[in-house]
Amino acid sequence: MKNPITHTADMDLWGHNFTQQLDLATQNMGHDISERLRIARVRALESRPAPMRLMRYRTALQTHGSLSSPGDEGLNLWRILASALPLVALVMGLILVQAVQQELTESDIASIDSALLLDDLPPDAYTDPGFLQFLKVQLVQPGRHD
Structure with missing residues (x-):
């Protein structure tokens, strides 16, 4: 399993590459179509939950300093x-x-x-x-x- 920090960095890199590809594809479109696409992107970004809010509920800082979900205490x-x-x-x-x-x-x-x-x-x-x-x-x- 990947470290959550590097996994997030990979996702950010993928997201930046994807937005660059979208920007390249929309350069040859008309102004009204590109404006509607920009407004749709803004709405999509506003409607998604904040990543820190999700991270706070799903993960916790453990005593050894790693950021992970609360684990099992083991078999006693x-x-x-x-x-x-x-x-x-x-x-x-x-x-x-x-x-x-x-x-x-x-x-x-x-x-x-x-x-x-x-x-x-x-x-x-x-x-x-x-x-x-x-x-x-x-x-x-x-x-x-x-």
Whole structure:
């Protein structure tokens, strides 16, 4: 990035070159046209904001003497902790979801095992494809045991 002082000097040099080119182009025009162009330039210059007024709001003199906008103070301990907090919350949430899923799976397996051990079933019932669905329906609707 360029130094603001040299950048302003470059812009001033460009502006002077541009006005010289405009002056050269308007020398061969009639008096009334060049007068209207001069009045338009004056109005344009009057309507633009003053550069010092813009500079005062956008920049400030820093303690080390440079003219720049107020910078970031850097990452201190509280900013690091505040930025890491969402990540910690996400990881804790994922661990909680995994624990709940595992607990639900284990309780389903345990309830099916207990139903199998308590019931008197013929051996061919274990090979039936609808047997697992039957057990789940029996567990949801506490029913009658014959």
